[in-house]
Amino acid sequence: MNRLPALPSEPDCMLCERRNLCLPVVRDDIESVVAGSMRAVAAGDCLFLEDEAFASLYAVRSGAFKTCVGTPPQRGRVTGFALPGDLLGLDAIDAGLHCCQAIALQDSEVCELPYDQVEQVLAASSTLQRRFHQLMSREIVRDHALMRLLGQRQAGARIAAFLLGLSERALERGQSGTELRLPMSREDIGSHLGLSIETVSHVLTRLRAAGCLRVRLREIDIVDKPALRGVAEGLAAA
Structure with missing residues (x-):
């Protein structure tokens, strides 16, 4: 160690x-x-x-x-x-x-x-x-x-809600709520949300393609928070 x-x-x-x-x-x-x-x-x-x-x-x-x-x-x-x-x-x-x-x-x-x-x-x-x-x-x-969160059937809704939760916690700490630097791996996120690492990666790719996020390894920028919230609430697909 x-x-x-x-x-x-x-x-x-x-x-x-x-x-x-x-x-x-x-x-x-x-x-x-x-x-x-x-x-x-x-x-x-x-x-x-x-x-x-x-x-x-x-x-x-x-x-x-x-x-x-x-x-x-x-x-x-x-x-x-x-x-x-x-x-x-x-x-x-x-x-x-x-x-x-x-x-x-x-x-x-x-x-x-x-x-x-x-x-x-x-x-x-x-x-x-x-x-x-x-x-x-x-x-x-x-x-x-x-x-x-785990009651959400759609993987996109789970991940969107997870990212919004991290955004709120960052704001509580006086940090940016849109520029997230994740300490956890995609594997950890998947384990937490009951998803495979492949699903986590695919959803992040789709959210990026939809204009909700910018993704670079563990650096995730929330570009369109209302749209991301819509995914989290099941109002839009990811």
Whole structure:
């Protein structure tokens, strides 16, 4: 496995560009905060494994991760993608075991937040409780969106909706909502959406031919967002 240089042991949340999306955003509202630590995770390495004992939440500081059950693509499925500002590990709180594995899609950094300390801070701060509940609600909304997405029969609708979702997440992070630089492969996208890699490539080619996208490897520019939304909503074919 690749190794990255050691990071400072304690993150400075107020210097982090993703603090508005993350849990420690309210650190000024409480007297004590979680004594987190920063970790570097090289591309291809696992942050945690499926069925591993749960001890910490992880806030993505930079890079990106995919979460998987089983071993994609033949014996598993990609269940989601975590971008800077997202929290990983929320699904393990109930059972005390991680329900999936998290793999770095590129060299990444996370803030590790021991959950026993998170619980103490939540008990002391109603403001932080509300923020934490917002983050959990965001994950539930994403799960529901994925179920609706997988309910789409047309592959074109699934991929168009997926790209629009990435566009919204980019805008939340102050990035361009039309110039997407995908950290995930077409194979990962297909596994996530229940499609073959060939289907993903064919649909992207058709969307490009229809004038919705410009595609160059993992660089995808949304040229006509209303038209792409029409495909996602089943109002137009791809």
